[in-house]
Amino acid sequence: MSTIELPEPLSPEVIEGSSDMPTVLTVDDEASVLSALRRVFRAQGIRTLQATSAAAGMALLQTHRVDLVISDMRMPEMDGARFLELVKHHDERIVRVLLTGYADMASTIAAINQGAIHRYIAKPWDDHELVLVVREALTRRRLEQKNAELTELTQRQNEQLQHANQTLESRVMARTAELEQINGMLDAAYEDLDNTFVLAVNVFSSLMELRGSHPGHARRVADLSRETAKRLGLTEREVRDVYLAALVHDIGTIGFPDTMLGKPMSTYTADDHQRYRRHPIEGETALMALAQLQGVAKIVRQHHERVDGKGFPDGLTGTEITMGARIVTAASDLDELTHGAMGELHLPVDRAHDLIRGGIGTHYDKAVVEALLQVAEDLATAAKNDAQIAAHDLRPGMVLARAVLSAKGATLLAAGYVFDERVVRQVTAFASREGVRLTLWVRSDSLPSDVKPVKSPRA
CATH class of the missing domain: 3.40.50.2300 (Response regulator)
Incomplete structure (x- = not known):
């Protein structure tokens, strides 16, 4: 009788960090x-x-x-x-x-x-x-338990923030807004489970970036990747997977020590490099337990592959790399070039675009690069039409053009958020109560004719 080779023994670390034997x-x-x-x-x-x-x-x-x-x-x-x-x-x-x-x-x-x-x-x-x-x-089961614990923690922290000392008012405002957004997402779950799932990934992405040194990176990469996927004709489900994968493409770095996150890759030790090259695999492992994220997990594993086969962790080439991963790879590198993550330099847009084009055939897929750079130009043009308004002029139906960030860089309200009456009341009440001059960037096409912007479009 042949011998069946069983998987490696199940350790507590495999069960999402559990310290108890199942x-x-x-x-x-x-x-x-x-x-x-x-x-x-x-x-x-x-x-x-x-x-x-x-x-x-x-x-x-x-x-x-x-x-x-x-x-x-x-x-x-x-x-x-x-x-x-x-x-x-x-x-x-x-x-x-x-x-x-x-x-x-x-x-x-x-x-x-x-x-x-x-x-x-x-x-x-x-x-x-x-x-x-x-x-x-x-x-x-462990993931479900962790989710319940996080929900309970959120509720406890919300109560604690309501009774915080007045000297911490600015921090309370940022955290309360974050928690209220999470609560709003949980309320929406009863109406549309799929939409709530997407929103939950957005929140998790923002929380992950609290440990990073480049706030907003995942959100920008997600927007670029989603629009590029649409331009390339991917299906609605594929576009959704690309967007979610971009939001959590660096989930495998969540276990990195703070000292490793805060220094350039050029200063990594040999052990640091080895750990960094494993983070796509660890990211895939973290996501595989969720059936809705199987496609996302595959993209996360492959987002450091290169079309010439010199990437990692599997050395895939060309079309062996899923289209979603090819998109996220190029979008992530473009954002890092223009926002200072690569070499800590903020390159001019034209220079960054030239570098991405130069990687066609080695790092990147040609069709992806052409679509991505056109999307980047379109988004930049659209941003020029954003209008800045005072908080007291905010109206339901206005669309947020630029994300509202906390002092630590966490996304409180994402770009594209459509204001409803509840959030309008909360924002205007805070500005009035605290006597602060609060302004927000909204899309000009959602601006009523009776509202005058603080800064006009293209200003």
């Missing part, structure tokens, strides 16, 4: 099955609890923290479908997996409908497949 409850009336499952999971660093009946399984759930339940379908007294339904009522956050024979398809359907199982695995199972299913499920 726990799996296995329920089967056959002791041999439980022993086999215990051997598989023990080799992966996963703690197991075992029960030979549904009743015993429920008793263990009352006294232990369990991340995932694997139940056999055929058991005396209560079958797996009914048991997993009870597990769902006990704690719907527990991942539920069903072991079932091919003859039990009707019962399996019942388990899907009643127990809302996440996966079912046919018996006899393949150890490799079983381990991968459990890994994916545990990683997803």
Whole structure:
């Protein structure tokens, strides 16, 4: 009999930074099955609890923290479908997996409908497949827990900010605006889940940039990449993936030490360079657990590849590199050249464009560069028509032309934001209450005729 090579043991770091060993409850009336499952999971660093009946399984759930339940379908007294339904009522956050024979398809359907199982695995199972299913499920559960913790943290910080000392008013204003934007995104989730998901990625991108030295980079790259993808005729879904990938293309650097983030690459040590060259892989790993981000994860992995094959981490060439990655690569380099990330120099626009053109055939795809530079020129022309207005002249329906940033560079309101009555009231009330002269840049085509800009378009 051939030997199946299992994946590397599951370490706490693999489960998104968890310091606790994950726990799996296995329920089967056959002791041999439980022993086999215990051997598989023990080799992966996963703690197991075992029960030979549904009743015993429920008793263990009352006294232990369990991340995932694997139940056999055929058991005396209560079958797996009914048991997993009870597990769902006990704690719907527990991942539920069903072991079932091919003859039990009707019962399996019942388990899907009643127990809302996440996966079912046919018996006899393949150890490799079983381990991968459990890994994916545990990683997803950890991400959901982290999301809940972040939401709770946001709410606590919002309450703390409301009672902050008056000497911290300027910081309170910036943080409160940020939290209110997040709360607005959460409210929108009940109306349009997909739109909320995109907005959540935007917020996460802004939070990541709090650690970086080039605020606004991801947002600018995302805008350039999205418009370039449209110009190249990509589908709506592909454009969406390109936009999201640009927002989080540097997610793999989130674990870098502050000292490494704050110095030019030319001063990196050998260890720093090795770590930097791994960040596309680590970025892909961080995103792979979310089904909606599979295309995004692929772009993130490839955004340092070159069309001549001299990039990293995989040395891909030409069309082996996904179009989305070719777009994000060129857009990111263009923004870094014009905003000082490469060599800490702010190059003139014409010089930056010449350098990007010079990389055609080595670093960049020709069609991508031609579309990107045209998009950059169009956006620059459109920006000349922006109008600056006083906060008291703000009206619902106006479109924000330039992002509003906090003192640390975090995006409070993104460019393209359409003001509604609630946000207009908040901005004007703050300006009036604090006696500050607050101005915002809006698109001139959204400016009512009765509002006079502080600075006219092209001023």
